[in-house]
Amino acid sequence: MAIPERFSNLPDYAFPRLRALLSGIEPGGEPMVLTIGEPRHAMPDFVAATMAENIHLFEKYPSNEGTAALLDAISGWIGRRHGIEVSPSRIMTLNGTREGLFNAALALAPEKKKGKQPVILVPNPFYQVYAVAAAAVGAEPVFVPATDETGHLPDYASLGADVLDRTVIAYICSPANPQGSVADEDYLERLITLADKHDFLVFSDECYSEIWREAPPPGALAVATRMGLADRVVMFNSLSKRSNLPGLRSGFAAGSEGNIAQMRRLRSYSGAPLSLPAQAVSTAVWSDEAHVDASRALYQRKYDVADRVLGNVPGYRGPEGGFFLWLPVEDGEEAATRLWREAGIQVLPGAYLSREVDGQNPGQGYIRVALVADEEETERALGRLKDVIYKEGS
Missing domain, CATH: 3.90.1150.10 (Aspartate Aminotransferase, domain 1)
Structure with missing residues (x-):
């Protein structure tokens, strides 16, 4: 074959x-x-003890979207970090952000837009899963240079209306991998306004958001919420970089209730939920900032x-x-x-x-x-x- x-x-x-x-x-x-x-x-010094205390939970099937305790912990972290209220029904746990960045495209990208092949916008250079997600859903990937001239962030507004009107998803990574550039609030406001004008979603990859030089980077969902456009953004984050736990494979997606419900629905058929001991550890880790x-x-x-x-x-x-x-x-x-x-x-x-x-x-x-x-x-x-x-x- x-x-x-x-x-x-x-x-x-x-x-x-x-x-x-x-x-x-x-x-x-x-x-x-x-x-x-x-x-x-x-990694945090309490991880091993928390895992040991919950080791018996390997006997049980885990909840698909996340335990109530973990969803509450993530909701609380978003509130403390970004100053917005995101209810647990608007959050879904992930096996790291790569799973979510891929599967969210499967769940939310339509087969056609205005009768034409959809477009997914990808910063160039980029985290490779963005391009694979576009291929998986049959979208045309449009690679937009993120160079010194553009502040090492993609200038999606420079694209023609014919491309933007077919766009269904735009990926953004801040701080950017690999360049380390941060999308400030003005940049995010312009991108979200563009998404609303041309009717597409912003997938905001924020897995490096807790490693910064002078000031915490703004979050796209927080900016969109203040603009009254929270339904335009799905944000992704994880414990890999924030908490030095890449092997735990624990992250989350957060967005509007409708978008998260659609992602949860797909995951109930095809996803692999985090084990309950891993969810217990994640709950403790999201709750600690020291x-x-x-x-x-x-x-x-x-x-x-x-x-x-x-x-x-x-x-x-x-x-x-x-x-x-x-x-x-x-x-x-x-x-x-x-x-x-x-x-x-x-x-x-x-x-x-x-x-x-x-x-x-x-x-x-x-x-x-x-x-x-x-x-x-x-x-x-x-x-x-x-x-x-x-x-x-x-």
Whole structure:
């Protein structure tokens, strides 16, 4: 059997491509892997005890949309963090945000819009699940460059009315992966106004929202609520980055009651709910901010390290949030290969996170570096990186 045609033009995922690129090359130093966005800070110290106290709940089937206690905890967190009231009926738990970002498109994207193939807008570069979701629902993905000229956020308003009138979903990530740019309230207001004018939904990927430099990023659902347009936004967040629990696979989606009801309906047929012990742990973790503050302080110190080591590199731009550096280079693949061969440092070519459009790949001249190691290792790795990539005459 042939694979479905809608998936035939998807490029290989970034990390298999990187393995192929570096295959057969010996690292030129102590290996330092700065590719994957897997937090290495300590998880909350109460997680193990909470899991142990609830271990007997593996005997029971879990609730699909989330236990009442967990939904209440998430609702309370949204209220404290974003200053809006979102009832539990407007929230659904997820196995991490990737599941939700994909399945929400299945649940909410119509097969046609105004009798034509629908469009899904994707920032370029982007988290790869956005493009796969578009392919799965038969939508046309339109990749919109998020470059230095646009503040590393997509300028969806620059698209023509013919595209916007077919749009059913626009993805936005803030703080952005990989660039670390934050969509401020003005940007979000313009995007939500555009969505209302052209009748589409905004899927707001906010999984890096609790890692920031100077001020907490605004949430799209909060902005939409103040505008009276909450039905235009579905927000996604998780405990992976906020609480250093990527293996727990625990997140949520929140939006209007109608949109969440449709997502819950699909999930009741095809989703895999979180186990009850995992939901108990999640309830405790969403209810605690002390560990989040401590982890954020560590990232802020690593921002300072990056600024100190790389601040004089032409084109360097420290992130506003998240834990990635988006570093300018001549060619991302060549830089990644040199770093591995000469210094044992593994980074991700920016082109692997982007799509070529009209002969241009906006990630081609970048590498992504994850600030997930401790402060000392981060400083050592960035120093070695600078010596290889940015030394005079290189």
